[in-house]
Amino acid sequence: MLHNELVxxxxxxxxxxEFLYALENDAALWTVSDNVVxxxxxxxxxxLDNAAADWQEVRQxxxxxxxxxxxxxxxxxxLFDYQARHQRAGIGIALLPAEQGRGYAQAALQLVISYAHTTLHLHQLYxxxxxxxxxxxxxFEKLGFTVVGVRKQWLRKADGWQDVLEYQCIV
Structure with missing residues (x-):
């Protein structure tokens, strides 16, 4: 179920x-996360020792x-910030730099969006x-997400502040 021809x-x-070590320590991704070290x-x-915890309990x-x-x-x-009552969760994706631009992100997101709807019974992703x-x-727009707002000066970057777009998809 969680597979297609590409991923x-x-x-x-x-x-x-070692894979996670490389991904999590990619400083280019830190600008969109809370990591700074x-x-x-x-x-x-x-x-990893705790990664098998129940998703409803840890909410991710x-x-x-x-x-x-x-x-x-x-x-x-x-999938993070899972809200059982409201049947929603945040969604994020990260690829190793060498793997970007090969269609993996779109293929993976299509799978997880379908999984979120059919198996996890989520109503929306953001x-x-x-x-x-x-x-x-x-x-994300190609996969049906629409802009629902803008957060001004939300991310701090080396050269100042940056706005972010908030997206939502009713699945």
Missing amino acids: FLRALEAEDL PISRYTLRQY LRLVICATDDKRAVGTVD CTIATDNVRSIYL
């Missing part, structure tokens, strides 16, 4: 330590995006995208 999604495994292998190992789910052809991990897709992240804006 498949799977749960985190202990063997994902490198994450240690020890911290990631602890995270992280899946590894793997290329179908050679089964290598290329990124992650996250995401926040920096106004200069043209590729993500195009991707």
Whole structure:
């Protein structure tokens, strides 16, 4: 169910330590997260030890995006801030820099959006995208997300502040 011709999604495994270490310590991704310092292998190992926790309890789910052809991990897709009563969650995606531009993000998001609707019974997904992240804006709009607002000066960057767009998709 969580696969197509380009990618498949799977749960985190202990063997994902080095992959996560590379992804989480990519400073280019820090501008859209709360990370400002490198994450240690020890911290990631602890995270992996608890990754199998019930998604409704921890209110988040992280899946590894793997290329179908050679089964290598290329990124992650996250559902977070799960709200059971309102049947919604935030969604985010991150790919290793070398894996971007190959269609993996769109293929993975299509799978997780379908999974969120049919299996998790979510009513809506939302995401926040920096106004200069043209590729993500195009991707999420192509998959049915619509702008519902703008947060002014939301992200702090080295050269000042940046607005973000708030997107929503009723699934």
